[in-house]
Amino acid sequence: MTKIKIPAPLRKYTNEESVISTKAQNLFGIFEYLVFKYPQIKTHLFNEKAELHAFLRIFVGDKPNEVNGKEDVLLEKDHLIRIIPVIKGG
């Protein structure tokens, strides 16, 4: 099983679940599963062009994904995907 860690700001859309497990073996498969199971999260992950929002970063384990979710990535068993919000303002 691969797992995806939901950041605190988006947990209200996953019934407060912080870690979601799925059999998906690729990054896009994880996204699809997440949106299928929690439809309300869709607009908070993707823009109208179906691209990941600019204020989110994808980490595979503790390392940033180089293309930040723009291309699919095959995952190893027990990989943990993290969605990290970009915190910026002022």
Added chain:
Amino acid sequence: MLQSNLIIQPNVIEKIKSHLRHHYPEVGVGFLFGNEKNARTVSYAYPVQNIRKNNHLKGYQIDPLDYLKAEQFAEEKGLQILGIYQSSVDQPNHLSNLDQHYALPFFSYLKVAVYKGEIKEITSFRFHDQLKRLAEEPIFSPKAQLNY
């Protein structure tokens, strides 16, 4: 449109004020932790590095790795990350386009206006699901806590 209250424990607001006073004239930033069991209550805060390179533009950015550490800290302590705090340096606590563009749901954005090293105003904003933008949320705090 006002939202529900943000409660900040007195020792936390003093810690935030002290950090931002000492950080002046740079923009200081940090995380807010607490829970929402009865009401949204901030019980802990700690500062993080502002990695925005053009700091003269009075903005802030937090390293994603610092966010990861904050999540781990929250889990260890049985808390939630409730938002962030930042100083508005020599300017009032208005919302910028950058604030609105990067606004996250759920988070409280606590702004503290610091003029010449002195705290003048404390304001909080939260993303409003219906309005689709940040809107002010009242801060509930005994007067003494917000006495600048």
